Amino acid sequence: MNKYFLLKTGKKTTTTPVLLFKEPEKLNILSTPLAWKIYKEFANPACPVDVAKKLKIHEQKVYYYVKKFRKEDLLKEVSQEQRKGTVAKFYQTKHQAFAFKSDTAPEKEIRVPSPAKSANLEPFIENNKLNAKIIVGSPDPHGPWKARASDSCCAIDFALFIGSFTDGKNVPNYKLDTEIRESDLKHNLILIGGPTVNMVTRKINNKLPIRIDIKTDYRIVSDLSGKSYTDDTHGMAVIIENPWKTGKKILVIAGKRFAGTRAGVLACITKLNSILKGNRFKPEFIAKVVKGYDMDGDGVIDTAEILE
Incomplete structure (x- = not known):
């Protein structure tokens, strides 16, 4: 399960992925000022030799800590480079924030938007704001x-979903198709409903x-x-470049x-990562066909399956 450090400063809330420990001694390797200084230098890919030169310390000290960090699974090798007949290895930190938690620490459940899903929804959501017209x-x-x-009503479900990743302060966020002007088309667009x-x-x-x-007969053609x-009950979800604005x-x-549109919305809400992986016949296209099912028999589509 992913863990995040939540920091609220005034009206701004930020999240950072965090490695959670129950035993503080696990991080003894980072307890000295020098160890922490060296570790921070690997926040971006870096070579131990370069780090040693930057910090003006002997490179063997850096290699000593690199070995320790890797043993504790805090550092990963990310690339290699040929340098004067030798191979220079580049490393990067696997974690940049740490926390400790005892078994008796109180917990309170809160709704925090997933940073990963928010990133996947770019460019329609950027900086916790809707960057599109629905x-x-x-x-x-x-x-x-x-x-x-x-x-x-399908648009409402989808708006509630993407709204969970925004601050929800910009209104209105939608327009009817009959209200659209040429200037409106030059934005990121989220279109709900077929061409009829x-x-x-x-x-x-x-x-x-x-x-x-x-x-x-209004069939879906791939x-x-x-x-x-x-x-x-067949629906679709497709992302393309906007022909009106590069x-x-x-x-x-x-x-x-x-029912098919509802299936498409459900697929985007419940299977977003799969939708964004692209079509299985041509993965370079983010375009999926889905099928909706009424699993509980109440007459409402409640489950979506990706067909291609």
């Missing part, structure tokens, strides 16, 4: 199909490696696998029907 279909009849979007109910999704549908075929998915990205979560 666009949902209008509930009023609109577009060529005069469709009413019913995906807003979300007109922004319709604009880029043909640019997606996995898309909805609006010319037939150019990556050559497969088609026709069930109403450097920006678009996340599309949609389905053949409402």
